[in-house]
Amino acid sequence: MLAFERLGIRFGGNQAVQDVTGSLTPGKITAIIGPNGAGKTTFFNMLSGFYKPTSGVITLSGQPISGRPTHEVVARGVARTFQTTTLYKNLSALENAVLGHRVRTKAGLLDALLRSGRERHDESESLKAAHHALERVGLERKAHVTASLLSQEEQKRVSIASALATQPSILLLDEPAGGLNPEETARLMDLIRQLVGAGLTVALIEHKMNLVMGLADQVMVLHHGQLIAQGPPAEVSRNPAVITAYLGSHGGGGQHGQSAPAGGASV
Ligand SMILES: Nc1ncnc2c1ncn2[C@@H]1O[C@H](COP(=O)(O)OP(=O)(O)OP(=O)(O)O)[C@@H](O)[C@H]1O
Structure with a gap:
């Protein structure tokens, strides 16, 4: 289980995330929501090892992982995707998934591209993991299509396949449905349900x-870097x-034009 206690990070005078305590329930979907600038991506950056927290602790199965380098966090089973799609557009789906595996698990992109001896040795392992990951996301037939x-x-x-290629037990998705239409979004949510x-x-x-x-079993709401609520979505x-946080941030119009759920916040 991935857990965090009093997690925080400060950039100069800006306390971007503060005192966030909670955990990701194994085998469940946790959604992190909050107004723009609330600290959601920064929180993910800490969980995945991209940022070193300035306070608090992150544990994975009871072992502290706060501030460990990304490849080490990945090796322990935590993988992530990014808000904007970070694909190599001229490479095939398969090549992207292979790179996803190598970049996340080894010293870095340069190592992967230079194909050092160790890299060549790992090549078949990466390829196998990449094929399997593409299968899991339903893209095996398009493995050789340019991204x-x-x-x-x-x-x-x-x-998602690039992240799955590292064979994680925990997957962190930063706005997976961003830029998708409702039908595409529904299909992507089905995929997430399947993976879970x-x-x-x-x-x-x-x-x-x-x-x-x-979709979510549990929701965490961040506002000005603090966890203001967590629990089942309806609650x-x-x-x-x-409700106050969202109304204050968006003048009652709702986040990105989303309408209010019945009896609930306009978030
Ligand atoms: N590397 C950094 N250096 C300085 N400030 C940063 C850095 N990364 C994040 N921040 C600050 O942390 C705060 C939270 O930003 P973050 O991107 O995490 O919010 P968010 O909730 O993901 O927003 P959005 O919904 O717009 O993506 C902001 O004030 C941002 O400027």
Whole structure:
């Protein structure tokens, strides 16, 4: 289980995340929501080893991992995707997934591209993991298609495959449905449900509250870097602090034009 206690990070005078305590329930979907600038991506950056927390502790199965380098966090089973799709557009879906495996697990991209002796040795392992990951996201048939020729939804699936190629037990998805239309979003959510059904633990950052309502088992709400609510989606959306945070941030219009869930916050 991935847990965090009083987790925080400060950039100069800006306390971007402060005192966040909680955990990701194994085999469940946790959604992290909050107004723009609330600290969601920064929180993910700490969980995945991209940022070193300035306070608090992160543990994985009871072992502290706070501040460990990304490849070490990945090796322990935590992988992530990014808010903007970070694919190599001229490479195939398969090559992207292979790179996803190598870049996340080894010293870095340069190592992967220079194909050092160790890299060559690991090549077949990476390829196997990449094929399997593409299969899991339903893209095995398009393994050799150049990423730029894939639809937006397929590119999102490749990003997920790149993370899955590292064989994680915990997957962190930063706005997985960003830029997708409702049909594509629904299919991507089905994929996430399938992955969780197969045993994966997922945490995702999402702006579309209606999507979170139908998908997440647990919701964490960040506001000005602090955790102002957590619990089941229906409960969180009725929380007065959550409603106030969103109304204050968006003049009552809702995040990204999303309408309010029945009886709940306009988030
Ligand atoms: N590397 C950094 N250096 C300085 N400040 C940073 C850095 N990374 C994040 N921040 C600050 O942390 C705060 C939270 O930003 P973050 O991107 O995590 O919010 P968010 O909730 O993900 O926002 P959005 O919904 O717009 O993506 C912001 O004030 C941001 O400027």
